Amino acid sequence: MFRYIVRRLLQMVLTFFGATFFVYALMFANQDDPIQALAGERPITESVRQALTERYHLDDPFLLQYWYYMKGMLTGDFGTSLTGRKISDMMEVAWPVTIKLGLIAIVIAAAVAVTSGVIAGIRRGSIFDNVTLVITLIILSLPIVVLAPLAQLIFGIKLGWFPPTAGATPTFWALLLPALVLGSLVIATELRVTRSSVAENLRSDYVRTARAKGLSRKRVIGVHVLRNSLIPVVTLIGVDIGGLMSGAIVTERIFNVPGVGFNLFRGIRTEDGPLVVGFVSILVIVFLVVNLLVDLLYAALDPRIRYE
Amino acid sequence: MSESITAAAGPSGAPMMEPKHADKRDKPRSLAGDAWVDLRRNKIFWFAATLVVLILAMAVFPKLFTSADPRDCILARQHGGASGSALFGYDFQGCDVYARTIYGARASIEVGVLATLLSGIIGLLFGLATGYFGGWIDAVLSRFIDIILGIPFLLAAIVLAKRFSSDSNSNGVVAVTITLGILGWTTAARIMRSSVISAKNQDYVAAARMLGAGPGRLMLRHILPNSIASFIVVLTILLGANIASEATLSFLGIGLKGDAISWGIAISDAGSYVRVAPAPLIWPSVFLAATVLAFIMLGDAVRDAFDPKLR
Amino acid sequence: MTDIKAKIDVLPGLDPRAPLLEVNDLHVEFRTQYGISRAVNGANFTLAPGETLAILGESGCGKSVTAQAIMGILDSPPGFITKGEVKYRGVDLLKLPEKERRKVRANQIAMIFQDALSALNPVFTVGYQLAELFRVHRGMSRGDAKKRSIELLDQVKIPAARARIGDYPHQFSGGMRQRVMIAMALALDPEVLIADEPTTALDVTVQAQIMGLLAELQQQRNMGLILITHDMGVVADVADRISVMYAGKVVEEAGVYDIYARPAHPYAKALLESIPRLDMKGQQLNVIKGLPPALTAIPQGCAFNPRCAYAQDVCRQDPAPPSYIVAPGRTSRCHFWRDVVGE
Ligand SMILES: Nc1ncnc2c1ncn2[C@@H]1O[C@H](COP(=O)(O)OP(=O)(O)OP(=O)(O)O)[C@@H](O)[C@H]1O
Ligand SMILES: [Mg+2]
Numbered sequence: 023m024f025r026y027i028v029r030r031l032l033q034m035v036l037t038f039f040g041a042t043f044f045v046y047a048l049m050f051a052n053q054d055d056p057i058q059a060l061a062g063e064r065p066i067t068e069s070v071r072q073a074l075t076e077r078y079h080l081d082d083p084f085l086l087q088y089w090y091y092m093k094g095m096l097t098g099d100f101g102t103s104l105t106g107r108k109i110s111d112m113m114e115v116a117w118p119v120t121i122k123l124g125l126i127a128i129v130i131a132a133a134v135a136v137t138s139g140v141i142a143g144i145r146r147g148s149i150f151d152n153v154t155l156v157i158t159l160i161i162l163s164l165p166i167v168v169l170a171p172l173a174q175l176i177f178g179i180k181l182g183w184f185p186p187t188a189g190a191t192p193t194f195w196a197l198l199l200p201a202l203v204l205g206s207l208v209i210a211t212e213l214r215v216t217r218s219s220v221a222e223n224l225r226s227d228y229v230r231t232a233r234a235k236g237l238s239r240k241r242v243i244g245v246h247v248l249r250n251s252l253i254p255v256v257t258l259i260g261v262d263i264g265g266l267m268s269g270a271i272v273t274e275r276i277f278n279v280p281g282v283g284f285n286l287f288r289g290i291r292t293e294d295g296p297l298v299v300g301f302v303s304i305l306v307i308v309f310l311v312v313n314l315l316v317d318l319l320y321a322a323l324d325p326r327i328r329y330e
Numbered sequence: 331m332s333e334s335i336t337a338a339a340g341p342s343g344a345p346m347m348e349p350k351h352a353d354k355r356d357k358p359r360s361l362a363g364d365a366w367v368d369l370r371r372n373k374i375f376w377f378a379a380t381l382v383v384l385i386l387a388m389a390v391f392p393k394l395f396t397s398a399d400p401r402d403c404i405l406a407r408q409h410g411g412a413s414g415s416a417l418f419g420y421d422f423q424g425c426d427v428y429a430r431t432i433y434g435a436r437a438s439i440e441v442g443v444l445a446t447l448l449s450g451i452i453g454l455l456f457g458l459a460t461g462y463f464g465g466w467i468d469a470v471l472s473r474f475i476d477i478i479l480g481i482p483f484l485l486a487a488i489v490l491a492k493r494f495s496s497d498s499n500s501n502g503v504v505a506v507t508i509t510l511g512i513l514g515w516t517t518a519a520r521i522m523r524s525s526v527i528s529a530k531n532q533d534y535v536a537a538a539r540m541l542g543a544g545p546g547r548l549m550l551r552h553i554l555p556n557s558i559a560s561f562i563v564v565l566t567i568l569l570g571a572n573i574a575s576e577a578t579l580s581f582l583g584i585g586l587k588g589d590a591i592s593w594g595i596a597i598s599d600a601g602s603y604v605r606v607a608p609a610p611l612i613w614p615s616v617f618l619a620a621t622v623l624a625f626i627m628l629g630d631a632v633r634d635a636f637d638p639k640l641r
Numbered sequence: 642m643t644d645i646k647a648k649i650d651v652l653p654g655l656d657p658r659a660p661l662l663e664v665n666d667l668h669v670e671f672r673t674q675y676g677i678s679r680a681v682n683g684a685n686f687t688l689a690p691g692e693t694l695a696i697l698g699e700s701g702c703g704k705s706v707t708a709q710a711i712m713g714i715l716d717s718p719p720g721f722i723t724k725g726e727v728k729y730r731g732v733d734l735l736k737l738p739e740k741e742r743r744k745v746r747a748n749q750i751a752m753i754f755q756d757a758l759s760a761l762n763p764v765f766t767v768g769y770q771l772a773e774l775f776r777v778h779r780g781m782s783r784g785d786a787k788k789r790s791i792e793l794l795d796q797v798k799i800p801a802a803r804a805r806i807g808d809y810p811h812q813f814s815g816g817m818r819q820r821v822m823i824a825m826a827l828a829l830d831p832e833v834l835i836a837d838e839p840t841t842a843l844d845v846t847v848q849a850q851i852m853g854l855l856a857e858l859q860q861q862r863n864m865g866l867i868l869i870t871h872d873m874g875v876v877a878d879v880a881d882r883i884s885v886m887y888a889g890k891v892v893e894e895a896g897v898y899d900i901y902a903r904p905a906h907p908y909a910k911a912l913l914e915s916i917p918r919l920d921m922k923g924q925q926l927n928v929i930k931g932l933p934p935a936l937t938a939i940p941q942g943c944a945f946n947p948r949c950a951y952a953q954d955v956c957r958q959d960p961a962p963p964s965y966i967v968a969p970g971r972t973s974r975c976h977f978w979r980d981v982v983g984e
Contacts, residue, residue, distance in 0.1 A: 033476065036476070036477075037476050037477050037480040038480070040480065041477050041481045044478075044486075044489075045489050048490060048492075049489065049492075159626065159627065162622075162626055163622040163626050164619050164622075165575075165618060165619070167574075167594060167597050167618075168577075171597060171600075171604065172612070175611065228760055228761055228762040230754070231760045231825075234712055234714050234747065234752045235825065236743045236745070236747040236778060237743075237777060241777065263482075264482030264483060267484070268482050268484030269484075271484060272582070290584055291583050298488065298489075298492070302489060306482070309482050313480075323764065324763075324764060325763070325766075326763055326809070
């Protein structure tokens with residue numbers, strides 16, 4: 023276990039530096055005028071130019087610039103947006119909303135996906151299985167830019183079941199529709215993986231043993247099969263978080279949820295380079311940390327990895 | 331990232347093919363022949379293929395479907411209702427929604443196909459190299475893939491697209507294509523890599539190697555033909571994903587721009603007016619979803635045909 | 642053995658004087674998309690307490706499927722028992738409701754499998770998998786169940802049982818894993834143990850140890866043992882009687898000495914002649930020519946006729962040869978068993 027953790031940590035450190043370097047280099051390296059890139063097409067006053075140069079150490083060699091950027095991030099200094107607000111302050115307001123949204127999405131998606139996936143896996147070829155297959159196919163083929171506005175139009179505006187937009191301090195109820203939209207991003211894959219994993223495990227020898235032990239079907243599936251089947255599903259969570267982050271940008275913008283994605287969207291639209299770099303960097307870090315945690319969880323679930 | 335879809339079906343990502351059940355006729359048949367027989371009987375395949383052909387036709391010959399000019403916009407017609415000449419009505423700038431939706435296919439297909447080709451080439455080369463040579467090349471490239479996958483897809487795309495689209499005169503096709511192409515190859519590379527590794531250990535490849543076949547010849551003659559099916563499946567599904575990503579980037583304002591006609595832009599623009607005019611939102615959405623669906627179904631059908639085990 | 646009384650109460654119609662296990666005319670088929678595969682077409686045998694019955698036959702002849710049908714753990718669908726009886730002490734298990742049937746498993750009839758690594762659940766400790774039996778069937782507390790599990794591991798001679806109870810299957814060696822399987826099968830003192838190729842996955846020295854352990858435990862408990870195996874050496878050592886299966890049928894059943902000395906079915910004879918023996922040094926081995934039939938298209942008449950040196954026209958026509966009684970407790974499904982034995 024210890025060696026596994028150490029290895030994963032080393033791997034994460036490498037990925038961390040690689041990923042941040044990638045982000046940073048793309049924003050700054052080899053640009054004719056990095057400042058113009060940061061500020062987009064807006065006219066730049068001399069004082070802004072100076073502030074940005076100083077802020078990003080643009081007069082220094084590139085590696086040094088990167089070093090300063092990393093140092094800032096590791097000490098919690100993510101910079102200031104072009105509108106003059108500190109990124110960390112913006113984050114402080116935005117995170118709780120996004121986390122709430124994400125949690126609702128994940129919980130609902132996981133509950134639905136695992137339950138239906140298990141049923142579909144047990145009754146392969148049944149009507150239920152075929153219906154879920156078709157539904158997942160449809161969900162898979164609905165990009166978030168289609169799903170979010172259509173859901174808003176149908177359930178928010180036409181039917182009026184949910185508030186069409188969330189507003190400044192969204193309630194659970196206001197977040198539910200965006201969370202469902204967000205959750206649908208991951209639900210189809212989770213369901214399909216659960217299904218095939220359950221189906222595969224049901225055919226395995228240890229299930230035969232469990233039945234030979236005179237265990238009830240409920241116990242064979244609920245304890246023996248489920249525990250094994252969830253291992254691949256758990257590994258999906260890491261990937262899913264990335265998908266949720268991406269989806270949150272679109273979803274939060276459409277439902278006016280004042281979260282991280284919404285801010286990032288505004289940053290992109292207003293060409294606020296510092297804001298985008300700051301937010302993206304933070305999200306990348308969060309993503310890596312979550313993936314590390316998922317790997318540890320994976321090891322906890324699968325003893326073959328734990329004791330390798 | 332998009333890997334999960336394929337992972338769901340093929341746990342190992344290895345060339346998941348096995349000859350189909352023994353045929354009663356004596357004539358030996360190739361795997362591809364078998365797969366084709368299977369595909370021909372598959373209704374989903376025909377449905378998806380028809381849809382794909384239709385969309386391709388729209389992209390290449392939009393005039394077949396509409397005689398209206400998508401750029402002929404008259405503000406006086408703003409949000410005008412549907413009529414015989416404008417099936418889906420007009421949007422907020424008074425453009426013909428139907429015409430713009432038809433013409434939108436071109437951008438999607440163009441970006442989707444080009445980006446997928448780019449990903450395919452990169453994935454193929456990386457996969458072959460890592461699988462065949464193994465060792466440190468494999469280690470380095472695997473870490474490289476880790477790094478790419480260490481950034482959530484859309485975030486990476488945002489950064490890349492921003493970088494490539496600094497030229498404000500272009501309509502963004504090149505920038506989006508390169509962005510998606512650079513980010514999309516990892517699954518293809520992994521599939522290729524594991525195919526090569528398992529093929530490498532097969533007796534007939536070992537035999538060919540002992541007979542003095544060089545790496546280039548080995549890959550071309552012996553390894554590629556065996557892995558090509560799963561590779562194509564991955565690319566087909568990726569094509570659908572790329573089309574969705576193009577729309578998403580365009581929606582965010584860092585994809586296609588300027589005077590480009592794109593479903594993503596249309597959805598983004600229509601969003602502000604859904605309460606008054608839902609049609610300009612609905613139709614591009616439907617076309618976009620149908621296109622993605624078609625490619626996913628096509629990929630699924632082909633995979634099933636090559637890999638009967640996974641049903 | 643204090644549980645015997647409880648067992649009788651559980652199963653209605655249980656007759657302590659009836660044979661321990663009796664399989665009559667068992668038929669199993671698999672309904673697959675490529676047709677119906679008749680894996681078992683009339684399996685018959687009986688088993689007495691303390692007795693070891695070996696089931697022999699080529700790969701794919703339905704040995705494992707028979708065992709699974711007895712246990713009631715066939716994959717269904719595609720597998721279906723279409724005919725026959727499986728009687729435990731006079732009770733036809735096939736007619737029992739699933740809930741009753743479940744209690745018979747592990748309590749009265751237990752099974753061990755060929756590949757212990759895949760037969761044990763990889764994500765639970767062996768302690769958990771053993772204790773589970775006591776907790777589910779006996780309602781024991783965790784603590785008691787654990788104590789019993791340690792005792793069991795001691796009985797199957799796993800060193801440092803107390804320490805190893807928290808280990809996972811992959812942390813054991815092949816032989817130790819098979820011991821764990823045996824412990825699991827014996828946990829609830831079953832009267833019948835079915836061992837499906839228990840030693841095939843092990844190397845030779847370990848094989849001998851495991852067989853020794855099985856024999857010892859069988860004697861201690863006076864268990865009936867059904868041993869499915871390919872290993873003729875093992876059969877000669879431990880079996881009392883032998884059932885030879887071909888294409889889903891028991892073609893000959895006989896005491897081990899009888900069958901080795903004078904087989905009464907051409908297939909049994911061919912099978913025995915295909916074993917290398919020390920006294921045959923220098924002679925050529927007889928390998929049975931041809932292949933076993935596809936179970937989707939079993940030949941008319943005697944299924945063995947295309948490969949049989951004794952085959953005549955009657956062998957190629959339905960009905961298939963009945964079960965001739967060669968001697969008391971000895972049967973053969975060959976029209977010409979007299980010729981075969983007589984040689
Ligand atoms: N789940 C199943 N689905 C379809 N057919 C099956 C299934 N299980 C077994 N069979 C068929 O039943 C036949 C008998 O199989 P079985 O496992 O009993 O053979 P066996 O005598 O145990 O062989 P071996 O010595 O190789 O273990 C095989 O031909 C097999 O194809
Ligand atoms: Mg078997």
